[in-house]
Amino acid sequence: xxxxxxxxxxxxxxxxxxxxxxxxxxxxxxxxxxxxxxxxxxxxxxxxxxxxxxxxxxxxxxxxxxxxxxxxxxxxxxxxxxxxxxxxxxxxxxxxxxxxxxxxxxxxxxxxxxx
Numbered sequence: 389x390x391x392x393x394x395x396x397x398x399x400x401x402x403x404x405x406x407x408x409x410x411x412x413x414x415x416x417x418x419x420x421x422x423x424x425x426x427x428x429x430x431x432x433x434x435x436x437x438x439x440x441x442x443x444x445x446x447x448x449x450x451x452x453x454x455x456x457x458x459x460x461x462x463x464x465x466x467x468x469x470x471x472x473x474x475x476x477x478x479x480x481x482x483x484x485x486x487x488x489x490x491x492x493x494x495x496x497x498x499x500x501x502x503x
Contacts, residue, residue, distance in 0.1 A: 391440060394428050395496040397421070403488040409452040413445045413471070416492035417461050428496055439465030440497040446474020447490045465496070 399422075401415025429436045441462060447453060450471040459467045476489040 390499060390501045391497045392500040393495055393497045394432070395494075397423050397494045397496075399423065399492040399494070401490045401492070403490075405485075407485055407488055409447045409449055409488055409490065410454045410457050412475070412488040412490035413447060413453050413458055413492065414461055416445065416490040417443060417458060417494065420492045420494045421461075428498075432498055432500075434498055436464040437466075438498060440499070441465045441467040442495040442497070443467060443469045444493045444495075445469065445471045445490060446492075447471065447488065448473070448475050448477040 397420040399416045399420030403412040477486040
């Protein structure tokens, strides 16, 4: 397989009150997806299901992210998700928890030999 990268997009998401790392990660993915209006599959003559999607998520507590919930947000393609140490936890001034910030990088590739 000649996996060829054709697009990279970035996003950021937050959980302001619930300290929900999965929700912050979902919002980061959606932010990245909504930035992109390029029809990459059609541009290269592929079906949308042929998209190879590698998503990297950064949050302060990676073990608190539900990866299966993140995969469900992609409308097509074959998503693979890796959650890493990153993002930020910002303490609230009243010492009642923190705000969660997640970052996402979405990389879209195709098997170019399939053409």
